[in-house]
Amino acid sequence: MTPSAPHALRADALTLAYDGRRVIEGLDLEIPDGRITAVVGPNASGKSTLLRGLARLMRPESGRVTLDDRDIRSFAPKEFARRVAVLPQQPVAPDGVLVAELVSRGRHPHRGWFGGRSSDDDRIVAEVLEATGTAGLAGRAVSELSGGQRQRVWIAMALAQRADIVLLDEPTSFLDVSHQLELLDLLTESNREHGTTVVMVLHELNLAARYADHLVVVDGGRIVAAGEPAAVMTAETVGAAFGLDCVVTPDPVAGSPMIVPIGRFHRG
């Protein structure tokens, strides 16, 4: 496997809006290459919208997103998809589609106009099935799978794109704790082995602090803090962004900052 080429994904004065309602305003952001970035923030903070903007799923109202100093809108769709893979929130598979078929669709950006597949396609699909632990499910219908299995299959599809940057919108939502960890381990493995740049929106702050090299806290459509988890995840930042009184203490397993919420009945 060739290690990924260095890439610079960044947003400059990015403003994103739905029907004229601004969700992200004048945001600047640089995604560290070859690292894992987690985007966190309270509900309706604009974190998913930000990811959609980076993923070219939304046209900016103003400002721009660039990949290697080139506006991402100037890439041809397949050209962009070969560099950046995106896993949208709660994707839906058509009834009855098989795991192997769905994952094979990840190879689309590498195919020609008439959809001819190369001999590499089957090998790469097999590799990502193996890597995501879904090889045994290859012949099953996606709709028959459990939530955790299904999410791994979607990740396999995104990995089959063999893009250097992978963007994921809440990949762990609706998964129980053990499946959340399994999934984040899987992304970490892809990052460590292939140098894949991972950017994910996460709900669970402690997991974000543990798995991310770089943490971006979004609130009200702006970045309120960004940097290493140890520097960013302070009681002040969490209090300001999430309106949550908490104590931050080192995670006994990973040493990363761990948030312990206080609540109304346990104030000292």
Place this chain on the structure above:
Amino acid sequence: MSAAPVVVPAGPGEPVHVLSVRVAAARSRRHRRAATVVAVASLFALAAATASLLLGAAGLGVGDVLGVLVGQGSPKAEFVIMRLRLPRVLAAILAGTGLGLGGALFQTTLRNPLASPDILGVTGGASLAAVGSMLLLGLEGPAVSLAAFAGALVVAALMWGLAWRDGLTGIRFVLVGIGLASIVAGLLGWLITRAEVREASEALVWMVGGIAGIGWPELATAGVALVVLLGLTVAFSPRMPLLALSDDSARSLGLDSTRARATAIVLGVGLVAVATALAGPIAFVALVAAPIARALVGHGQAALAASAVVGAAIVLVADLVAQHAFTGFAVPVGIVTGLIGAPYLLWLIARGNRRGSDG
């Protein structure tokens, strides 16, 4: 029918090259199954076409029919086959292919089994324009077909214009289409009530769809148009599996989903407009052909080729029934497909409601 597992679960740590062979095997099995469905449905259609050529009041035998086909028939057999029965069979094939494939393109692209051109008023637009051109403008012959073609395009364009809002979302398109279908049906009823009885009975074929009395020039025109559209659909078809995913998924895989969806809809409208201009709005063929094809091929696939062949087979079989099942009189083929299709539509709606989803 649920998809049978076609790959034996692999053991942990199975070598990737072995696994990739399994992936290829799973895919080729799906392809083989699709090819088998197309072959079987074609044989079925061929049998129905043969029966259609042989059966009838003229009392022709196999020898007579073969004689005509190789240019050695008696004048009477020549007339019956070349003027009456063969054009009818060919019309059934062309109309069924156009409707079946058009329906598959619509349903897959809009991700909704109800979203077929006959439910969304596209074929209704063809009816309205054809009947209007006959009753209000006094047109006849090819001019009426041309009006039908234009009518389908106009309804589709209206639907597009009304549903467009920063892109095209499936459910909005479907709701606008159902609204337009009601308006079209209302206008059609108004036209018929103010027409005389004789005119109204002539207009009937444009309301229910029929394939009697179609001449060679119309067949040739429709045939050429259909072949062109089939070619374009084949070229487009690699995009269909992505269009069946969500817009965001399709886009993140490098498909310009708005443009691809627009292309699929335009092709679907073209196919349905050609079929309807030839044979009128043969009811429910566009709605049922693709789901039958998908069930046979295995779900999760657009099953375009199978939908086209199943569409042709449905019209051929329905026409056999229409001509020979009712003693003493023949009915337009659209009445028979309507009798088959209406219960399916009810079932589809009832099932959708029970599951609390659109499909």
